[in-house]
Structures are given as structure tokens and as C-alpha cells.
Amino acid sequence: MTKPKMKMVETLADRKGRKVNVICEECEILRSFDGTALFEEHGDVSMPGLLGDLAKAVRCDRSKSGFYNRCTLHYYFTHDEWADRTGLVSRDEFEIATGKRLADLQEWEVLTARCRCGRYGTLNRKALERRCGREARLKDLAGRLRCKECKRCDSVIEISSLPR
Structure with missing residues (x-):
């Protein structure tokens, strides 16, 4: 009997039909993307690997190349998404x-x-x-x-x- 493999990294296919929300607090960027449209444009890529392309799409001024001047764009989840992920109820x-x-x-x-x-x-x-x-x-x-x-x-x- 084999154990089912756990998926370690979320991919863009997991976000099809839902919103992909990103935020960069230092640059004051808050943006939502359609997960299906991103999947059609980029294919089934890993979510961490997609952040660089999303930073370019939102025209984040900070460079990805330097260590200290790195873009801090990251994903964020709404309260309802966190509740669904963790099983919390109000x-x-x-x-x-x-x-x-x-x-x-x-x-x-x-x-x-x-x-x-x-x-x-x-x-x-x-x-x-x-x-x-x-x-x-x-x-x-x-x-x-x-x-x-x-x-x-x-x-x-x-x-x-x-x-x-």
C-alpha cells in the first residue's frame, strides 16, 4: 500500500477560477488577478516562480536583481480564504x-x-x-x-x- 503524495508547492492550476491577490506594502501596490487568465497566459507554473512576472505586470519599481533593493511583492489571502484553509469559523x-x-x-x-x-x-x-x-x-x-x-x-x- 502506497502513501498518497503530498503536493508541496501550489501551482497556478490550483488557483483556476479564483482570484490571485498580491501586495507590496513598500511600493503600496495591491492588485487582484484572475487565476484562469493567468493560467492561460503562463501555463501551470509554481506560484512562487510567478511572483517575478506579476511584479513586472504591476510595474513594481524595485528590482529583483539586487539583494537589498529586492521587490517584496507577495501573495495575500482574504479573511474567508484563511478561514477555509485553516478550518476556522467565526x-x-x-x-x-x-x-x-x-x-x-x-x-x-x-x-x-x-x-x-x-x-x-x-x-x-x-x-x-x-x-x-x-x-x-x-x-x-x-x-x-x-x-x-x-x-x-x-x-x-x-x-x-x-x-x-
Whole structure:
């Protein structure tokens, strides 16, 4: 029985259909490229090897040849990409998944329901407490909410804070 080979270096084929984001803080360059267009232009090259070509594409003034005057262009990932890579979830998702109750919410926290059809709205917490009780769990309430537009009980409840 053989072990599957682990891929050590990410290639451009791995980024097809997604954005490739680069940043150079010293030159104040922030740019996004389409991964599919880069794949068609450069082929399946390694991501570290592509940085030199991307530095030329964004017209970074710093040279790649010198040691001290080297371009510091590098890839960056959005918060959602980091969460997907590391398996992290937001505090609100964790609290809803573990069973946060209406009684556990702070005064400044607001509940928003978002349906799969795209409709969303703020929930009246006091009305929910009267109808379902203070001990009702948010994950159970999500299945009971009916969308006014598509008439489905397929909502996601999000917790946010009131603006200051």
C-alpha cells in the first residue's frame, strides 16, 4: 500500500477560477488577478516562480536583481480564504452551532435572518422571546422561520452588533 503524495508547492492550476491577490506594502501596490487568465497566459507554473512576472505586470519599481533593493511583492489571502484553509469559523457561527439561546444574547446584539433565496431582514428579539421563549436556541429558530418571499423554512441566523 502506497502513501498518497503530498503536493508541496501550489501551482497556478490550483488557483483556476479564483482570484490571485498580491501586495507590496513598500511600493503600496495591491492588485487582484484572475487565476484562469493567468493560467492561460503562463501555463501551470509554481506560484512562487510567478511572483517575478506579476511584479513586472504591476510595474513594481524595485528590482529583483539586487539583494537589498529586492521587490517584496507577495501573495495575500482574504479573511474567508484563511478561514477555509485553516478550518476556522467565526465566533457567531460557533455560538449558533453550539446552541446559543435568546437569553444569552447581549443588549447590543442584533439578530438577522438570511434566506437561501437572498432575502434578509432584522428579527425582533422581544417578539421571538414571547413566541418561542427565552430558552429557545438560535439553531432551532432558524428552521422555524419562514421566508415571506419564497415561503421556505431555510434561513440562517446571523448575530451582529448595533452601530455606535
